[in-house]
Amino acid sequence: MSLFEVALTNFLSSLLLAGLYALAAYGLTLIYGVMKIVDVSQGALITLGAYLAYALHSQFGIDPLVSPPFAFPMFFAYGYFIQSGIARRALKGYRGGQVIEFTLLLFFGLLLAITGLVYLVWTGNIRAVATPYVTSAVEVLGVRLQVSRLFIFVYSMVITAILWFMLSRTDMGRAIRAVSQDADAARTCGINVSRVFSVVFGIVCGLSATAGSLMPAALAIHPAMGIEFITISIVITIIGGMGNFLGALIGAAIYSGLHTLSVLTVGPAYAIAVALAFMMVVLLFRPTGILGERVRI
Amino acid sequence: MQRRTVFLAAVLVVVVGVVAAFVLLPGVISPGPRREAPKEIVVGAVLPMSGTHGRIGLYFKTAFELYFDEVNRAGGVYVKEFDKRIPLKLIVLDDESDPTKSATLLERLITVEKVNLILGGYSTPLVAAQAPVAERYKMPYVNPGGATSTIFLTEDGKRRYNYMFGMIASIKQLALTTMEMLKAEIDKGTLPKPLKIASVNENTDHGREYLAGLKEAVRKYPGYFEIVYEAFHTIGEKDYTAILSAIKASGANAMLNDMRLPDYITMHRQYAAMGLCHIVVSYGPRGPEGTAIKELGKAAENVFGVQWWNPADPRAGVREFNAKWDAWVKAKNLDLPSDWFAAVPYEAARVLVWAIEKAGSIEPEKIHAVLLQLNSPEKGLPSQIIVGGSIYFDERAGGQITNQFVVVQVQDGKPQIVWPRESMTSAFRPNRC
Numbered sequence: 001m002s003l004f005e006v007a008l009t010n011f012l013s014s015l016l017l018a019g020l021y022a023l024a025a026y027g028l029t030l031i032y033g034v035m036k037i038v039d040v041s042q043g044a045l046i047t048l049g050a051y052l053a054y055a056l057h058s059q060f061g062i063d064p065l066v067s068p069p070f071a072f073p074m075f076f077a078y079g080y081f082i083q084s085g086i087a088r089r090a091l092k093g094y095r096g097g098q099v100i101e102f103t104l105l106l107f108f109g110l111l112l113a114i115t116g117l118v119y120l121v122w123t124g125n126i127r128a129v130a131t132p133y134v135t136s137a138v139e140v141l142g143v144r145l146q147v148s149r150l151f152i153f154v155y156s157m158v159i160t161a162i163l164w165f166m167l168s169r170t171d172m173g174r175a176i177r178a179v180s181q182d183a184d185a186a187r188t189c190g191i192n193v194s195r196v197f198s199v200v201f202g203i204v205c206g207l208s209a210t211a212g213s214l215m216p217a218a219l220a221i222h223p224a225m226g227i228e229f230i231t232i233s234i235v236i237t238i239i240g241g242m243g244n245f246l247g248a249l250i251g252a253a254i255y256s257g258l259h260t261l262s263v264l265t266v267g268p269a270y271a272i273a274v275a276l277a278f279m280m281v282v283l284l285f286r287p288t289g290i291l292g293e294r295v296r297i
Numbered sequence: 298m299q300r301r302t303v304f305l306a307a308v309l310v311v312v313v314g315v316v317a318a319f320v321l322l323p324g325v326i327s328p329g330p331r332r333e334a335p336k337e338i339v340v341g342a343v344l345p346m347s348g349t350h351g352r353i354g355l356y357f358k359t360a361f362e363l364y365f366d367e368v369n370r371a372g373g374v375y376v377k378e379f380d381k382r383i384p385l386k387l388i389v390l391d392d393e394s395d396p397t398k399s400a401t402l403l404e405r406l407i408t409v410e411k412v413n414l415i416l417g418g419y420s421t422p423l424v425a426a427q428a429p430v431a432e433r434y435k436m437p438y439v440n441p442g443g444a445t446s447t448i449f450l451t452e453d454g455k456r457r458y459n460y461m462f463g464m465i466a467s468i469k470q471l472a473l474t475t476m477e478m479l480k481a482e483i484d485k486g487t488l489p490k491p492l493k494i495a496s497v498n499e500n501t502d503h504g505r506e507y508l509a510g511l512k513e514a515v516r517k518y519p520g521y522f523e524i525v526y527e528a529f530h531t532i533g534e535k536d537y538t539a540i541l542s543a544i545k546a547s548g549a550n551a552m553l554n555d556m557r558l559p560d561y562i563t564m565h566r567q568y569a570a571m572g573l574c575h576i577v578v579s580y581g582p583r584g585p586e587g588t589a590i591k592e593l594g595k596a597a598e599n600v601f602g603v604q605w606w607n608p609a610d611p612r613a614g615v616r617e618f619n620a621k622w623d624a625w626v627k628a629k630n631l632d633l634p635s636d637w638f639a640a641v642p643y644e645a646a647r648v649l650v651w652a653i654e655k656a657g658s659i660e661p662e663k664i665h666a667v668l669l670q671l672n673s674p675e676k677g678l679p680s681q682i683i684v685g686g687s688i689y690f691d692e693r694a695g696g697q698i699t700n701q702f703v704v705v706q707v708q709d710g711k712p713q714i715v716w717p718r719e720s721m722t723s724a725f726r727p728n729r730c
Contacts, residue, residue, distance in 0.1 A: 006542050006543075017538075128559075268530040269530065269531065271531065
C-alpha cells in the first residue's frame with residue numbers, strides 16, 4: 001500500500017465519518033442556536049432511532065437506510081408535543097445562567113432515563129442489522145469505500161441542504177432565525193415564539209432519531225451508544241461553533257480528520273485525547289468555536 | 298485371708314476406675330454437646346441481575362439453582378460434623394452491574410443475612426469489588442466470572458486474595474492458547490513460519506493482558522511468530538479505516554485482536570469492505586457468536602474466537618450437562634441456551650458443595666483449607682465439563698485456574714471447535730487469501 005493510497009483512503013473515509021458525526025451533532029447545535037440550552041438527551045433519541053430501525057428491520061424487513069421517513073415524523077411529533085412541553089414547563093421561573101444549569105440537569109436526567117428504558121426493553125445485548133450490502137464496497141479513485149457509510153454521507157449532505165433551505169428560504173426558517181437572534185424582539189414582531197420552540201424541538205428530535213436510524217447500517221448498536229455520540233457531538237459543536245449548523249459540519253470534519261491523523265501517527269489509543277486537546281485549544285483561543293458568533297443557525 | 302481381701306478390693310477399685318474412666322472421660326474431654334445442625338445451608342451470591350450484565354447474571358443464578366436443586370433432590374449435602382444431609386438455600390442480591398453496590402451487598406449478605414457461605418459473581422470489575430469483602434470476612438470465594446489476572450496477582454506476582462479461587466483462566470492464558478494452537482498448525486505445515494501478526498486490542502487491562510500473552514508466546518517459541526503491528530483502540534470506535542490501512546501497510550499475514558462484540562462487528566464490516574484478507578483472523582474471545590455470524594455473513598467465515606467453554610464440545614460430560622440445562626431452562630420458561638455462563642457457575646457450585654463434604658463442616662475456614670489443596674491439575678477436582686478435565690486453583694497464578702481454552706472457528710457459517718484436540722469437532726481452517 002503506497003503512501004498516496006493510505007492518505008487517499010484515510011481522507012475519503014474521514015470525510016464519510018464526518019457525515020455520520022455531523023448528522024448526530026445537528027440536533028444539539030440547532031437547539032442551542034435557538035433556545036440557548038444544551039439538550040444532551042438528544043443522545044438518547046439517537047439510541048431510540050437506532051432501535052426503531054432495528055425493530056423495523058427485524059419485524060418487517062425494512063432496510064435501515066429507508067427508516068428515516070419513519071423515524072423523522074414519529075420523533076418530530078415527540079419533540080413538538082412532549083419534549084418542548086417538558087422543557088417549557090420546567091423552565092418556568094428560571095432566568096439567565098440558571099437556565100443552562102437547570103436544563104443540563106434536566107436533559108441529562110432524561111438521557112439516563114431513556115437509556116435505562118432501552119436497557120429494559122431491549123436488554124444490554126449487542127444488536128446488529130444484516131443487510132446484503134453490509135460488507136460491500138464501491139471503488140472511488142481506486143479506494144474501496146463501504147457502501148453503507150457512503151449512503152449515510154449522502155443522507156447527511158441531503159439533510160444539510162434541506163436544513164439550509166428551510167432556515168434560509170422559508171417563513172418558518174426566518175422565524176426560527178429571528179427567535180434565535182432575539183426572542184423578545186421576534187415576539188413583538190408577531191412571531192409565535194412558543195410555536196417556534198415547539199417546531200425546533202420537533203425538528204431537532206426528528207434529526208437525532210434520523211441520525212440514529214441510519215447507524216445500524218454501519219455500526220453494531222447497544223443502549224449506551226447515544227451517550228457515546230452525544231459526547232462526540234459536544235466536542236464537535238464546541239470546535240465548530242455553538243449553535244451553528246454549518247459549524248457542526250466543519251467541527252465534524254475537523255474531528256474525524258484529527259481522529260484519522262492521530263490513529264496513523266500517535267496511535268488509536270490517543271485519538272480521543274488529541275481531539276480533546278484540540279477542543280481545549282479552541283476553547284482557550286476562540287471560545288465561541290471556529291465559526292463563532294458570526295453566523296448563527 | 299486379709300491379704301486376699303485387700304488384693305481383691307484393689308482389683309475391684311482398678312476395674313471400677315477403668316470402667317468409670319471409659320464412661321466418664323469422653324464427657325470430661327469433649328467440648329460439650331454437639332452443635333445443632335442448621336435446617337439449611339444458606340449460600341449467598343451478589344449477581345448483576347439488571348443493568349449491562351443482567352442477562353449473564355440470570356445465567357449464573359439459574360446455574361446455581363440447577364446444581365442446588367440436584368443436591369436437594371438427593372437429600373442435601375452430607376456434613377460429617379452434624380452426621381446428616383442438609384439442604385441448600387440460595388440467596389441472590391442484585392448489584393445492578395454496579396461495582397460499588399456489589400461490594401456493599403456482599404457485605405450485607407455476610408453480616409445481615411448471615412449466609413453460611415458465598416459464591417462469586419460476574420464480570421471482572423464486579424468480582425474485583427467483591428473479592429476484598431470476602432477476604433475481610435475470611436469467606437472462601439469461588440469465582441466463576443472474573444478472569445483478568447490483575448485481580449488474582451499483585452504487581453510483583455504475589456497472590457492478591459487468599460480466599461478467592463478463580464474458575465476461569467486469565468486473558469493471558471487465552472492468548473497463550475491461541476498461540477499454542479497456531480504453533481501446532483505451523484508444525485503441521487498449514488501455516489507459514491514465521492507468522493507475521495498484527496494485533497489491535499481494546500485499551501483496557503483485558504486488551505493489554507492479551508497482547509502480553511501474545512508477546513510471551515513470541516518469546517517462548519522463537520522463530521514461529523513476529524508481531525509487525527500493535528495498537529490499542531478506544532472502546533466504541535466508530536471508524537477503523539486508519540487502523541486497517543496501517544495493518545495493511547504492515548505486511549501482516551495474521552490478525553489477532555482482542556475486542557468487544559460491537560467493536561468486532563464494526564471493524565470486521567470495514568475489514569471486509571476494504572477487501573482485506575489474512576490467513577489467520579481472531580478477535581480474542583469474540584468471533585463465533587451467533588450475532589456476529591448472522592450480521593457478518595460470509596465475512597465471518599474462518600474467523601475464530603477463544604472461549605472458556607463451548608456447548609458444542611463433544612465430550613460426554615458436556616453433552617449430559619447441555620441436556621440437563623436445556624430441560625431446566627425449558628421448565629422455567631427461560632430463553633438461555635447453554636453457554637459458559639451456565640456451565641462454569643454450575644461447576645463453581647459443585648466445587649463449593651464438594652468442599653463442604655470434604656471438610657465435613659460448613660465452617661468457612663475448614664472449607665478454605667480444602668480448596669487450597671486443589672492447587673494443581675493432578676490434585677484438582679475431576680470435571681467432565683470444564684476444559685482439561687480438572688478444576689484446580691494454581692497458586693502461581695494467584696489461585697486462578699490455568700487450563701486451556703476452547704478455540705472455536707466459523708466454518709460454513711457454523712461454529713466448530715478446532716482446539717484442544719480432545720474437544721475438536723473439526724480441523725483448523727486457514728483463510729485462503
